[in-house]
Amino acid sequence: MKFKNMVVATVLAVSQVAMVLPASAEEAVQNTNQSNQATMNSSDQTITSSNPANQNQSGNGVTEGVTSPDSQVQEQAPTDTVDGITPVEGEGTDNGNTVNPVAEPVTPVNTDTTVNSGNNQLILMMNSNKMYQNGKEYIAGYPMEVKNGVSYISIRAIVERAGFNLTFDNKTKETIIKRGSDELRFKTASSSYKVNGVTKTMKGSSYVVKNNFMVPLTAITSALNITYSVDQPAKKVIVNLSINPVASFKVGNTEIVAGETNVQYIPSSYSPTGLEIVNEEWIGREDVFSTPGSYTVTYRVQDSSGQWSNPYSLTINVVKPHTPPVANFMTNKDTYKMGELITYSDFSTDEVEITNRQWENKQLAFFTPGPTTIRLTVTNKFGLTSTIERTITITNETLYNRDDFYKLYTPVGDKFAFDGTTVPSWEKVNYSFSSEASTLIRSNSPETVYSEGVVYRESANGNTRFMIHHVNSTGKNVKMYVIATNNNSETTRLTQTSLGFAGPNQYATGVGKASVDRYYESLQTGSKYKDMWIAPGESKLILTDLSAIAMKNGDVISLFSDMYSDRTLKYTVIMIDANKDPFTTLPYLTNLLEDIHNRGTYTEATRVIEYSDLVGETPVRLMLGDNSKDPFLIGTDGVNKNSYKVNAGNFGVVYRIKLYRVAPNTLVTFNPRGGRYYGSIMVNGNIVQMSTSGSLSAPNEQSVLYRTGDREQTLELLFTAAPASNLSVNLLLQSLPEYKN
Known part of the structure; x- marks a missing residue:
C-alpha cells in the first residue's frame, strides 16, 4: 500500500513540473520521458521513490525514472460545472482524508528564500503541487500534467492566483478568462481558442478531467504577455504577474505658436488588470512655450500596485508667432x-x-x-x-450710361439690374421642338415627408430619368432608398449614365442648385457612368448616393440621374428610419399621400429645340416652362394609376437648345419670370452659373451667359430647372452697345 502511495505521489509531482514549464522546458520533459520509456520494462511496473534526495536528477531538474502522467489520466465528458465555472464539492488536492481548498493559504510560508515571492510573482514548485505568492503557500486544486509534450494546467490554479475573472458562457459553451480589456475563450476538446475575438491555435487540445478544465499553460501566458523564468537549482518556475500600466497622450492643438498657444494635453492611461491609476509624471511639459523650436514631452503613470508605465514621448513643434497679411x-x-x-x-x-x-x-x-x-x-x-x-x-x-455699361462689362455668370417690365413686349423666338424618348420619374410629393413609407413607385424601361427632391420632417434620422426589382425571366442590365446628388442639409434652394450643377458635371466627365445587372426576381439598391448619409430632421436631398435598362424594371422610392434595413422593411410600408407639389411619370422628357433663323440683331426672348411655347408634360401617378398629372414648370425636363445663327456682338442672358431662381446652365459645354453672387430675382435681374464676337456663331445650351427655384424663365438675346475708347 505504501508503495502504491509512493507511485501516485511521484506521478503527481512530475505532472506538476510538466505543467508549469515554459515551451522549451516542455520539450525537455518530453525528451526525458521518451528516454525513460526506453529503459522501462514492457510490463506496467514503474520505478519510483518517495525521497527526491535519493533520485537521479537530469539537467533540467525533472526527476528521471518516472512514467508520463498521460497514461494515468482518465478524461471525462464536458460538463457545465468544470473548474472555475461552478465550484465542485471537495475540489482541491486529496491527501487521503483532507481536502485543501485552492483559494486559501494552508501553511505558513517557509522562510527559505527559495520559496519567497514578490508581490507580482507566482512561484510554482517543481515536483510539488505547492504554489507561493505574497509570502503564502497554496495547494493546486488539481495536479498539473504533461500530455504529448504539452504542459497543461487547471484554469483555476492560475486564474485565482493571478486575480483574473473567470466565467462560463452557457450559450457558446466557452470558458472565459478576462483581464482588464483582454478576453480569452476556451472550448473543451479544441486546439483553438479566441483572444479578443481572434481565433488562435494552442499547442494541444483542452480537456476536462475530474471536473477540472485543463488547457496548455502557454496558451494563457502568450495571450496575456505573461513572462516566466525557470530556476533550476531551486526547482521552481517563476511566473511574472506584473503588468505595467499604459500611458499615452496627444495634443489637441493643430498648431502651437510660441508665446501664444495654450497647449491642450489630452492624456490617456489604463491598467490592463483594471487597477486604479494613482499618479502621473510629466517631463518637459509647458502650458505655453515661449520660444519656437522642437520640444520633447514625456508622460508616464503609476497604478495602485506601485507599477509605473513605460514613458511615452511626443515631439512638439512650436512655430514663431504669425504676422498679419499685408493688404494691397x-x-x-x-x-x-x-x-x-x-x-x-x-x-x-x-x-x-x-x-x-x-x-x-x-x-x-x-x-x-x-x-x-x-x-x-x-x-x-x-x-x-x-x-x-x-x-x-x-x-x-x-x-457709358449704366445700362449699356453692364451689358458690355458684367462678367459671364454675374448679374445686373435692368427694367424687366419691358421684356414681355420683346418678340418671342418662334421655335418648335421635338422630343427624345425618355421616361421622367418625378418623386417630389409629398415634398415634406412626415412619416416612413413609399414616396413613389413606378415601372419603366429604356431611357429613364429620376428627379427626387424631399424634405425629412419625421422628427428622426432617416434614409432614402431606390429599389429596382426585376420581375422578368431574364437578367436585366441597368446603366447609369449621369448623376447629380446634393444634400442632406437644411437649405432647399442650395441643394436643388447643387444637384443640377453636379448633373451637368457628370455629363461633362462621364464620371458617374456604371453598369449593373439584376437577376430574375432580384431586387437591388440603385442611386446609392441617396442613402450614403442619414437625413436629420429638416434636411433636404435632391437628385438627378439618367439611366437605361434593356428590360422593364420596377422602381420603389422609400424613406425609412436610418437604422432599418430597406429590403426587410419594404413589405410593411404604405404609400404616402401626395401634397401640393408634383409627382408623376412623364414620357418624352427630353426636349430638343433647334432654331436656324438669325437671332440677336433685335431684342428677342426664348421662353421655357411657360405652358405656351413650352407646354407642360402630361402624365400619370405611379402610385395611383388613375390619377392624371400635369408637370407644372416642367421640372425634370432636359432642354437641348441649338441656335444655329446668333448675330455678331450679341448678348445672351438669363431672366427669371416666375420668382427667385438659383441654378446654372451649360453653354457650349461649359457650366455657367446664373449668378455667382447668389440668386436671381424676377423680373428685374438678368445674368450674363454669353457674348458673341464680331461674327455669327452657333450656340448650344443645355438646361434643366433647379428644384426649389421658380419657373418660367426667359433666354434674352439683344445687341451689345458699341464699344468706346
Missing part, C-alpha cells in the same frame, strides 16, 4: 469718367495663405461724379487681418 491693391489709374471700366489689381500678400478678401465699394464703374473710396480687407488662415483703402476721382464726363 491698385486701380489702373486714379481718375475715371462716369461709366468707365475700372481695373483692379490685388497685390495682397501673406506668409502662408490669404483665405478671405472683403471688398467695400468695389464697382466696375461709378455713375456719380466726385471722389470715391474703395476698401479691401484680407484675412489669413490664422484669422489675422489687414485693411487698405484707396480713393479715386470720378469726373463729370460720361463714357
Whole structure:
C-alpha cells in the first residue's frame, strides 16, 4: 500500500513540473520521458521513490525514472460545472482524508528564500503541487500534467492566483478568462481558442478531467504577455504577474505658436488588470512655450500596485508667432469718367495663405461724379487681418450710361439690374421642338415627408430619368432608398449614365442648385457612368448616393440621374428610419399621400429645340416652362394609376437648345419670370452659373451667359430647372452697345 502511495505521489509531482514549464522546458520533459520509456520494462511496473534526495536528477531538474502522467489520466465528458465555472464539492488536492481548498493559504510560508515571492510573482514548485505568492503557500486544486509534450494546467490554479475573472458562457459553451480589456475563450476538446475575438491555435487540445478544465499553460501566458523564468537549482518556475500600466497622450492643438498657444494635453492611461491609476509624471511639459523650436514631452503613470508605465514621448513643434497679411491693391489709374471700366489689381500678400478678401465699394464703374473710396480687407488662415483703402476721382464726363455699361462689362455668370417690365413686349423666338424618348420619374410629393413609407413607385424601361427632391420632417434620422426589382425571366442590365446628388442639409434652394450643377458635371466627365445587372426576381439598391448619409430632421436631398435598362424594371422610392434595413422593411410600408407639389411619370422628357433663323440683331426672348411655347408634360401617378398629372414648370425636363445663327456682338442672358431662381446652365459645354453672387430675382435681374464676337456663331445650351427655384424663365438675346475708347 505504501508503495502504491509512493507511485501516485511521484506521478503527481512530475505532472506538476510538466505543467508549469515554459515551451522549451516542455520539450525537455518530453525528451526525458521518451528516454525513460526506453529503459522501462514492457510490463506496467514503474520505478519510483518517495525521497527526491535519493533520485537521479537530469539537467533540467525533472526527476528521471518516472512514467508520463498521460497514461494515468482518465478524461471525462464536458460538463457545465468544470473548474472555475461552478465550484465542485471537495475540489482541491486529496491527501487521503483532507481536502485543501485552492483559494486559501494552508501553511505558513517557509522562510527559505527559495520559496519567497514578490508581490507580482507566482512561484510554482517543481515536483510539488505547492504554489507561493505574497509570502503564502497554496495547494493546486488539481495536479498539473504533461500530455504529448504539452504542459497543461487547471484554469483555476492560475486564474485565482493571478486575480483574473473567470466565467462560463452557457450559450457558446466557452470558458472565459478576462483581464482588464483582454478576453480569452476556451472550448473543451479544441486546439483553438479566441483572444479578443481572434481565433488562435494552442499547442494541444483542452480537456476536462475530474471536473477540472485543463488547457496548455502557454496558451494563457502568450495571450496575456505573461513572462516566466525557470530556476533550476531551486526547482521552481517563476511566473511574472506584473503588468505595467499604459500611458499615452496627444495634443489637441493643430498648431502651437510660441508665446501664444495654450497647449491642450489630452492624456490617456489604463491598467490592463483594471487597477486604479494613482499618479502621473510629466517631463518637459509647458502650458505655453515661449520660444519656437522642437520640444520633447514625456508622460508616464503609476497604478495602485506601485507599477509605473513605460514613458511615452511626443515631439512638439512650436512655430514663431504669425504676422498679419499685408493688404494691397491698385486701380489702373486714379481718375475715371462716369461709366468707365475700372481695373483692379490685388497685390495682397501673406506668409502662408490669404483665405478671405472683403471688398467695400468695389464697382466696375461709378455713375456719380466726385471722389470715391474703395476698401479691401484680407484675412489669413490664422484669422489675422489687414485693411487698405484707396480713393479715386470720378469726373463729370460720361463714357457709358449704366445700362449699356453692364451689358458690355458684367462678367459671364454675374448679374445686373435692368427694367424687366419691358421684356414681355420683346418678340418671342418662334421655335418648335421635338422630343427624345425618355421616361421622367418625378418623386417630389409629398415634398415634406412626415412619416416612413413609399414616396413613389413606378415601372419603366429604356431611357429613364429620376428627379427626387424631399424634405425629412419625421422628427428622426432617416434614409432614402431606390429599389429596382426585376420581375422578368431574364437578367436585366441597368446603366447609369449621369448623376447629380446634393444634400442632406437644411437649405432647399442650395441643394436643388447643387444637384443640377453636379448633373451637368457628370455629363461633362462621364464620371458617374456604371453598369449593373439584376437577376430574375432580384431586387437591388440603385442611386446609392441617396442613402450614403442619414437625413436629420429638416434636411433636404435632391437628385438627378439618367439611366437605361434593356428590360422593364420596377422602381420603389422609400424613406425609412436610418437604422432599418430597406429590403426587410419594404413589405410593411404604405404609400404616402401626395401634397401640393408634383409627382408623376412623364414620357418624352427630353426636349430638343433647334432654331436656324438669325437671332440677336433685335431684342428677342426664348421662353421655357411657360405652358405656351413650352407646354407642360402630361402624365400619370405611379402610385395611383388613375390619377392624371400635369408637370407644372416642367421640372425634370432636359432642354437641348441649338441656335444655329446668333448675330455678331450679341448678348445672351438669363431672366427669371416666375420668382427667385438659383441654378446654372451649360453653354457650349461649359457650366455657367446664373449668378455667382447668389440668386436671381424676377423680373428685374438678368445674368450674363454669353457674348458673341464680331461674327455669327452657333450656340448650344443645355438646361434643366433647379428644384426649389421658380419657373418660367426667359433666354434674352439683344445687341451689345458699341464699344468706346
